[in-house]
Amino acid sequence: MANLAAVVGIGQTKYTTKREDVSIAGLVREAAQNALQDAGLHWDEIDAVILGKAPDMFEGVIMPETYLTDALGCNGKPMLRVHTAGSVGGSTAIVAASHVQSGTFKRVLTVSFEKQSESNAMWALSSPQPFSTHLNAGAGGYFAPIIREYMRRSEAPYNVGIKVAVKDRLHGARNPLAHLQRPDITMKEVEDSFMLWDPIRFLESCPSSDGACAMVIACEELAEQGPKPPAWIRGVAMRSEPTMYAGRDEVNPQAGRDCAADVYRQAGITDPRRDLDCAEVYVPFSWYEPMWLENLGFAPEGEGWKLTLEGATSLDEDGDIPWNPSGGVLSSNPIGASGMIRFAEAARQVRGDAGDHQVKGARLALGHAYGGGAQFFAMWVVGANKE
């Protein structure tokens, strides 16, 4: 990368089932305004706006970015929309960062959102198409067989997913913005919850949330002038692979491994478990924690579940590498924003600004998003230091 860039402002909405009090514009605006306030900036100090959300068919508003220009103060400025399915929140942040790293703009506002209460994300995910059987699955139905294959290969005990479901909800209970607030959740309750897509139980699945997330990303000179410590962007990477090619490994996708290797190389990370202080990783269904622990190199292949069971990823068990201290996607899932929330929460950690879910002394953190049929990957590493 060319120039240094940093996150200088972060804004989120309180994630919840229904925000009937606001329009889509009002929801997006709230996060953007919070980010500007966090950065101590006003609308006219932003050079460009980069917006992301999941596919338009989710809310049925085609090209919502055109309708959101006034809400996001884009008048007279460049504005771009990013599309990469569920990973879009991450790739939107990377597109925004790239515009600063390249020197094109000095200060960029990036925003992502989903208003699931107005949408039909479940069925719009698997549109019927001519000449083929209607999958009619939604995300859970798509990922369940991949998880089963992981369980078969790794011989992981059956309760690993249950443990992740509890751990992330306990993390979420520390985060006032998290949708699910379940400080009293138990392993038994998760285990007894309805089996939605075997082996994924109801409480091992993410909720449907309304919400938006925004960040202001600034060049080195301006980042140093902000009222709060910047989160320096130490590496960014994206990778893709085809959805329907039967020969690819969906349990441990090559694109995910390549993306991680790229971002670690940029950030000087050789052992992610040792070198990183925490990670915000896209885990929409509980078993994706052990799967991504392996895909992202935190554990050897087949052994990710051991970190989960040992409590290595848990704040409450003083784990050495907390994953999703904010509660993660399992606690809040405004789909288009979920990737950006991971990136923003990683930045909050290294700014020392994560409240009750702060990982003590966090200096280097990973933000991760994936989308499509586990085929689009976006990652960044942010640090308290420039290098």
Next chain:
Amino acid sequence: MPESDSESEILNQAFELGYTYTRSTGPVVGRFLTGLRERQVVGNRGSDGRVIVPPMEYDPGTAEALSEFVDVSEEGEVVSWAWVKHPREAHPSDQPFAWAMIRLDGADVPMVHWVQANREADINTGSRVRVRWAEETTGSINDIAGFELV
């Protein structure tokens, strides 16, 4: 050239796709629509002091959130118009009518609606018009069942 039709046939098929959705209007557009339900046209004041009808959530120039609502008159004047000589099924009237930009008294920005007039010659830039309310109002732009010449 392919040797036979069966080898050259490339299949295609029409299909329909549809989903159900919800829409929340928010406090500004929602206020405009509930105003219509009560047979009152509501605008709001932009950062430059102009009254915008229908109201906007955010100022089109400065991006400031707009919150000062202003009731405007149900009468106003035609700023510009286009005559529809042969209405089609989807049009709001089965008689010839005019699409018009109408600046209501108390507003600074015109809104688009339609005007009933017997003949094209009856409508002009500057013509005075008045809202014709629907018999039953529901909170929709169609609560204004067109404008009529005053």
